[in-house]
Amino acid sequence: MTSTTSTPTHDSTSDPLRVAVIGSGPAGIYTAGALVNQDREPVAVDVLDRLPTPYGLVRYGVAPDHTKIKGVASALRDMLEQPNVRFVGGVEFGRHVTRSDLARVYDAVVYATGASVDRRLEIPGEDLPGSVAATDFVNAYSGHPDIDPEQFRLDVEEVAVVGAGNVALDVARILAKTADELRHTDIPQPMLDVLAASKVRRIHILARRGPVQAKFTAPELRDLGELPGANVVVNPAEVDIDPNSEVMRNAARAARTNLRYLNDWAQRSRAAEGRTVELRFWRRPVAIVGPDRVAGLDLEATDLDEQGDLVGTGQRERLDVGMVVRSVGYLGVALPGVPFDSRTRTVPHDAGRVLDTEGTVRRGDYVAGWIKRGASGVIGTNKSDAAATVRSLLDDAPILRAARGERGSLEEILADSDANQVLYEDWQAIEAAEARLGAALHRGPRVKLHTWTKLYDAAAGRG
Numbered sequence: 221m222t223s224t225t226s227t228p229t230h231d232s233t234s235d236p237l238r239v240a241v242i243g244s245g246p247a248g249i250y251t252a253g254a255l256v257n258q259d260r261e262p263v264a265v266d267v268l269d270r271l272p273t274p275y276g277l278v279r280y281g282v283a284p285d286h287t288k289i290k291g292v293a294s295a296l297r298d299m300l301e302q303p304n305v306r307f308v309g310g311v312e313f314g315r316h317v318t319r320s321d322l323a324r325v326y327d328a329v330v331y332a333t334g335a336s337v338d339r340r341l342e343i344p345g346e347d348l349p350g351s352v353a354a355t356d357f358v359n360a361y362s363g364h365p366d367i368d369p370e371q372f373r374l375d376v377e378e379v380a381v382v383g384a385g386n387v388a389l390d391v392a393r394i395l396a397k398t399a400d401e402l403r404h405t406d407i408p409q410p411m412l413d414v415l416a417a418s419k420v421r422r423i424h425i426l427a428r429r430g431p432v433q434a435k436f437t438a439p440e441l442r443d444l445g446e447l448p449g450a451n452v453v454v455n456p457a458e459v460d461i462d463p464n465s466e467v468m469r470n471a472a473r474a475a476r477t478n479l480r481y482l483n484d485w486a487q488r489s490r491a492a493e494g495r496t497v498e499l500r501f502w503r504r505p506v507a508i509v510g511p512d513r514v515a516g517l518d519l520e521a522t523d524l525d526e527q528g529d530l531v532g533t534g535q536r537e538r539l540d541v542g543m544v545v546r547s548v549g550y551l552g553v554a555l556p557g558v559p560f561d562s563r564t565r566t567v568p569h570d571a572g573r574v575l576d577t578e579g580t581v582r583r584g585d586y587v588a589g590w591i592k593r594g595a596s597g598v599i600g601t602n603k604s605d606a607a608a609t610v611r612s613l614l615d616d617a618p619i620l621r622a623a624r625g626e627r628g629s630l631e632e633i634l635a636d637s638d639a640n641q642v643l644y645e646d647w648q649a650i651e652a653a654e655a656r657l658g659a660a661l662h663r664g665p666r667v668k669l670h671t672w673t674k675l676y677d678a679a680a681g682r683g
Contacts, residue, residue: 236262236304237617238627240326242313242555244269245276246296246599247589248332250606253299258610261617265305266326266630270312271365272642272675273650274300276334278599280362283390284405285397292599300644308630309642310676314556316639317630319585324628327620328584328613331558331567331574332606335550335590341382345508346546350376354387354547361394361411363668365675369411374418376542380517382505383547384427384434389444391545392423396450396495403663406654408670422496424539428504428522428530431459431475431482432467437598438477444497445485453498454486504532508544517541550595558585567591572609573616584620586613646679653678 239255241248244267252265273279275293282289300307311317313333322329338353340346352372360369374395381392394402399416407415427434445452459482461468468476482499490496500519507518521535552567554560559576561568567587568575574585588609589602597605613620634641642650654666661667669675 236264237328237620238326239263239265239328239330239613240322241265241267241330241332242269243267243276243332243334243589243591244271244274244300244307244309245332245334245589245602246278246292247334247592247602247606248276248330249274249296249299250603251330251332251588251610252305253302254607254610255613256302256304258614260614263304267300267305267307268311268313268317269307269309270315272309272640272647272672272679274307274309274647280359280364281387282362283358283394284361284407285393285402286390287405289599307642307644307647309647310640311634312639316637317633319557321633323584325630325633326584327624328586328616330586330588330609330613331555331591332588333553333555333591335552335565335595337551337553338546339549339551341505341508341546341548343505343507345510345514348508348510348514349512350510350514350542351508351544351546354381354383354391354545355550357391357545358387360414361407363406363408363411363670365670365672369408369414369670372411372414374414374420374543377419378422378424378539378541379420379543379545380424380426380505380539380541381545381547382426383549384425384429384436384501385547385549386436386440388425388545388547389436389440391547392425392497393444393447395420395423396444396447396497398449401449405664406658406666406668408668409657409661409663410670420495420543422498424541425497425499426503426505426519427499427501429524430461430501431479432461432471434475434478434501436478438474438481441478441481445481447497449494451490451494451496452485452488453490453496454482455500456483456486458501459483459486503537504530505544506532506536509538514542514544515540517544550590552591552594555591564594566594572612583616583623640676642676642679649681650675650678 241251252267255263255265275296278293338355359367381388399412502522503519504522506520509516517539519537521533522530525531552565559568569587572586574582574587576582586609588606658664658666
């Protein structure tokens with residue numbers, strides 16, 4: 221593995237602005253691309269990430285069977301291969317480098333660290349064994365090195381997935397598929413083994429509101445209905461909405477498409493074989509029950525009041541599930557020394573410029589992506605978001621240059637740390653090792669390495 225780094229080179233006669241981007245997911249890489257693909261200012265960008273692998277949620281959030289969405293990685297790769305962009309993995313902000321460290325090297329820092337933890341349900345029993353965050357389950361089937369996939373013992377017959385977004389559908393779909401259906405994907409082999417041994421037969425997807433208010437997109441919902449080995453069950457009464465009602469007149473096109481799928485499925489006859497995926501609407505969890513692990517989930521029926529607010533009706537039921545996956549949204553995490561709004565779980569900003577607790581712009585600090593605006597939008601939304609932040613940074617270029625003092629190097633900072641740096645060519649060695657693993661297992665173009673040790677060994681040419 222490469223042990224030293226060097227400052228990016230530029231073919232400009234002007235001294236470039238030096239910018240560090242913290243986070244190599246779509247927001248971070250789109251920021252780097254927007255910085256170097258403009259002619260207002262010469263810019264040199266270092267994209268830092270604590271992981272030895274780039275692409276963030278494209279690698280660790282997109283389900284393994286969504287190969288078309290994973291194609292976004294090719295566009296991100298092109299940006300990382302720009303001559304004025306350098307990827308430096310294995311460097312954690314707050315541990316290996318601080319903001320004061322970076323101020324000695326860079327004219328500006330852009331924080332693009334995303335939203336990495338799940339919202340909680342805030343109900344009794346949420347911390348029982350068998351109650352898990354969707355983030356952890358998604359990380360397991362995506363090969364994130366923080367998660368051991370073997371911790372998921374799918375030894376129960378019924379699972380509840382709480383949430384009505386695309387991640388909830390992804391989780392349900394992976395649980396409903398057979399190992400053979402996933403064998404051709406890049407899912408880590410240990411997680412494929414877990415799924416092969418799964419005893420899960422019924423998956424409940426639970427939405428607090430109705431089908432028109434659900435957040436999943438039509439293509440994701442359609443994919444669920446096309447599972448060859450699973451029955452999709454919908455209660456006709458929960459999707460029976462008058463097409464001439466006000467709620468339908470105001471519904472978005474995607475919601476209308478979703479409702480059409482759901483009504484079609486509500487009329488299906490159920491096959492005798494295969495797993496079952498049941499979509500339930502107007503149900504909210506009120507308690508996870510069990511003496512020492514999850515043994516059931518108590519639900520309350522819901523409705524909307526005259527103001528459009530969600531209210532409980534008092535009608536209760538219990539699902540005899542042995543596992544609950546919480547998928548009700550992502551939250552940002554505070555960064556050391558960076559202003560943070562604990563209410564919105566974002567970094568406060570003005571057009572991408574970070575604001576301190578007094579509402580004053582912090583010179584040289586910028587923010588992009590989910591940590592800027594919250595966990596909303598699709599992958600492509602980060603492109604325009606990053607471009608807006610970059611416009612602010614470039615507008616500030618004269619101020620940033622005027623404040624510039626003597627500049628050190630990232631090498632000098634990291635020399636005194638325990639950072640195990642991974643540069644772009646090392647990442648390419650990881651990709652090559654994953655391709656070899658896919659071939660060796662006869663599974664497809666690649667199979668992900670899923671532990672820190674295996675990733676670092678591959679980066680060093682030992683994998």
